Amino acid sequence: MKICDLTQFYSPVSGGVKRYVSEKVRYIREQTERDEHVLIIPGERDEVIASDRARVYTVKSPLISRTSRYRVLLRLEAVEAILMRECPDLIESGDPYQVAWKAVYSGTALRIPVVGFYHSHFPEAYVRTARKYCGPLVTEMFMDFSRRYIRNLYNRFERTLVPSPALGDLLASWGVRNLAHTDLGVHTAVFHPKAFPDEDVRAEFGIPRDRTLLLYVGRLAQEKNTQTLFAAFRELTARHPQRFHLFVVGDGLQRAELLALQHDTSAVTWLDYCAEAPRLATLYRGADLFVHPGVQETFGLVTLEAQACGTPVIGIRGSYMDRIIHSDQTLWARENSPAALATAIEQMSCEDLSKTGARASRRVAAQYSWTQIFVRMFSLYGEVVRNYAPRS
Missing domain, CATH: 3.40.50.2000 (Glycogen Phosphorylase B;)
Structure with a gap:
């Protein structure tokens, strides 16, 4: 055929x-x-x-x-x-x-x-x-x-x-x-939780080891709701200086807002694009928590890849993406607002993220190759x- x-x-x-x-x-x-x-x-x-x-x-x-x-x-x-x-x-x-x-x-x-x-x-x-x-x-x-x-x-x-x-x-x-x-x-031979010996995202990008590393992958655009993510991260850094670091992979019309956030907080790392799947898998594994602010996703492929790599996901409840989240969504934001998303990230970061991520990874590998x-x-x-x- x-x-x-x-x-x-x-x-x-x-x-x-x-x-x-x-x-x-x-x-x-x-x-x-x-x-x-x-x-x-x-x-x-x-x-x-x-x-x-x-x-x-x-x-x-x-x-x-x-x-x-x-x-x-x-x-x-x-x-x-x-x-x-x-x-x-x-x-x-x-x-x-x-x-x-x-x-x-x-x-x-x-x-x-x-x-x-x-x-x-x-x-x-x-x-x-x-x-x-x-x-x-x-x-x-x-x-x-x-x-x-x-x-x-x-x-x-x-x-x-x-x-x-x-x-x-x-x-x-x-x-x-x-x-x-x-x-x-997901390509389960690439997106998996087992890190290679030379993987050290924090050392490569100069990210302090005592920070909770948040990751976002996707376009910087209104339809991806990244303005809510940026505002939520501002609130997080105001509540907890020196506790969180945001790693963003992607580009788009909201680039200026991201650069302003990077300048104002000194706690943002930005890559405009990552073409290689193994490299992207390394970034997923290096993060503590994957943040997906989207509220109109039809699927949410990046959330599946992050979970396959053992990184739990936090976001805003009520999108078509909810069904592919293989961890408890109790702590997810219940409204599309910076304050709600910031609180959700704050509370989720206190959980046992390794245990949550490992459970989600096994479920994704079993169902979504x-x-x-x-x-x-x-x-x-x-x-x-x-x-x-x-x-x-």
């Missing part, structure tokens, strides 16, 4: 979607004999890079963010030319904008089944902005438009993959049919291909 992933949510410094695709390619190479993979993404130039049973096509596209390095794929005729050349057995669309519509129309024209992966619950960010600036009437109008848009687009796919049952229930209530739940996973995830996913792909009835 030849599978083609088509997405705009991909850049040299992107996170979850890029990891998902790269792990799918690894699974094809290591666990299958004849399957192939094609990836179509926006890039700096038109290019194709071929390797063992995998090809990556980049379509020259304009840059829309210098921090995230995301590009907008506008040359849709180039996408169709690649699909015609490759003739995949199945197309998977990974974003909800113009590329998704192109996947649907090209799939119909070429008689190729198309599935959509609902990676991001994008209406949340827009609704929050509308609520803040436009009031309840405009907010409700936008929500109505979002529901109709999502229903109209995703009902055109043979299946809509969702990484959370609760998110699937929401989309079903909006009228989306053919939903299929699939978890994301990428091999388990892709065995189920490829079975679904096969079912879609076998049952596909081209629309006239």
Whole structure:
């Protein structure tokens, strides 16, 4: 079977979607004999890079963010030319904008089944902005438009993959049919709690050994709620000077806020990106506590990776991410506020973090290896291909 992933949510410094695709390619190479993979993404130039049973096509596209390095794929005729050349057995669309519509129309024209992966619950960010600036009437109008848009687009796919049952229930209530739940996973040979002898994150970055080391990995953006994390850390350092240190891996539009926090507290270490999974695993293992402030995550892959490495997670209750937290959430913040998150971190840091992290690591390893995830996913792909009835 030849599978083609088509997405705009991909850049040299992107996170979850890029990891998902790269792990799918690894699974094809290591666990299958004849399957192939094609990836179509926006890039700096038109290019194709071929390797063992995998090809990556980049379509020259304009840059829309210098921090995230995301590009907008506008040359849709180039996408169709690649699909015609490759003739995949199945197309998977990974974003909800113009590329998704192109996947649907090209799939119909070429008689190729198309599935959509609902990676991001994008209406949340827009609704929050509308609520803040436009009031309840405009907010409700936008929500109505979002529901109709999502229903109209995703009902055109043979299946809509969702990484959370609760998110699937929401989309079903909006009228989306053919939903299929699939978890994301972890590369358990890389993300595990056993540290290597030369690993010493504190010594490498000059972090005092008497500090509780907090770690955040992800974009610095409104939709990731990093402003709440930064404000919570300010409050923590005011309550307990010299007790906590924050390590941030990621970049984005809130970089200035992070740099101000670093300057004001002298207790922040920042890496704009970490490309290598083993290096990221070292950072997870080096932290005492992983902090995830997100309230609109569809899955929360970094929280799974942190737990796989034996590092417990603290955050804000009530997101789709709650179901993959494999430790007690009693101490998690119950509201999205800096004070609540600061208190949650403060209280969690007093627990036996090693014991909590070890328990979570065992559970993640048992349930979320990428091999388990892709065995189920490829079975679904096969079912879609076998049952596909081209629309006239």
